[in-house]
Amino acid sequence: MLNDVTFYYYSPTGGTKKTGNLFCREAAKKTEIINLTPMSGRVKKSESDAPAVIAVPVFGGRVPETAARQLRTVEGRGRTAVTIVVYGNRAYEDALLELNDIAEECGFRVTASGAFIAQHSMVPEVGAGRPDDADAEQIREFARRAVQKIESGDAQPPEVPGNRPYKEGMNMQISPVCTSSCTLCETCEDVCPENAILIRQGAVSTDPALCTLCIACVAACPVKARILPQPLQERTEKMLSPFRQMRRENETFL
Ligand SMILES: Cc1cc2nc3c(=O)[nH]c(=O)nc-3n(C[C@H](O)[C@H](O)[C@H](O)COP(=O)(O)O)c2cc1C
Structure with missing residues (x-):
């Protein structure tokens, strides 16, 4: 050790x-x-x-x-x-x-x-x-x-x-959105690593130029009001469906 x-x-x-x-x-x-x-x-x-x-x-x-x-x-x-x-x-x-x-x-x-x-x-x-x-x-x-x-x-x-x-980067100008169950608790604003989220006058806004789609806000939302836009969620779920049942194995290189 x-x-x-x-x-x-x-x-x-x-x-x-x-x-x-x-x-x-x-x-x-x-x-x-x-x-x-x-x-x-x-x-x-x-x-x-x-x-x-x-x-x-x-x-x-x-x-x-x-x-x-x-x-x-x-x-x-x-x-x-x-x-x-x-x-x-x-x-x-x-x-x-x-x-x-x-x-x-x-x-x-x-x-x-x-x-x-x-x-x-x-x-x-x-x-x-x-x-x-x-x-x-x-x-x-x-x-x-x-x-x-x-x-x-x-x-x-x-x-x-x-x-x-390397393969081309993702470069998606798209950000998570809030549903009506949002309680304006500010958790998303607090956890965003890029300071892309602003809560003002009862509304949550996300700057797509700053958002990197890292999902910190979605994962942290206590009422699950923060979600990906529906078309992106559906596209991603479809793309990842072959990997739901499959178990990839860890790899090490020494
Ligand atoms: C924008 C984005 C792109 C991702 N791309 C891939 C990918 O190419 N391949 C993969 O297996 N997982 C991908 N993932 C899943 C993450 O690599 C995985 O969930 C990782 O554990 C996230 O790290 P974190 O929990 O430390 O945030 C992606 C996740 C996000 C948010």
Whole structure:
């Protein structure tokens, strides 16, 4: 077990954070946590030389733009890094390769990588209940093997799947909407990482230019009044229907 790790994460609905936490608890006695969501202000600078764990979700087979932008402000300073992408049981496509490229650009030395499954934030019936107990054990096993590799001094970077140039980003100018059951409780405004939601004079408005469709507001709404526009929800459910019954398996690269 390592003494310390620094855990960088972007996790609008909590699946990525959960996976990363399971890893860090198994890998090190102490974890310094650095949240990459923009609403927590400028990315905190770590003074530590401990290995880093960098975890992001997959959006459209890519690293979410916000996570990439925030991560690019981090100085790797030659630190060892373990990279993790978390996806909703469909596919991670170019996301892990892109994450490793960004980490290397920042000056990290990536030594182990993993792609793990969590519940799909847009259609929670896909990958429902994941990470489950079996996933948790695989994440812990990956942590033990990654620590072993780090402690052995083996700096060989892992080969991960994916293509360059990466697939085209999602770039959807569409945002969640509120139904009439909205109580104007302001939870959505509070949790939006992009400050895209404004509640004024009894109405909720969302700036589509700022919204990244990260689903934080939909997941956090206490009365389920925050939803995707019906045509998008239907299209997404149809696209994801083959992945409802299928169980994708976690993959690790060392
Ligand atoms: C806009 C958007 C795009 C997504 N694209 C993919 C994808 O390409 N493949 C996939 O398997 N899951 C996809 N997902 C599901 C997320 O990767 C998954 O739910 C992840 O756990 C979300 O992370 P979080 O819980 O930390 O927010 C997408 C989710 C959102 C909101």
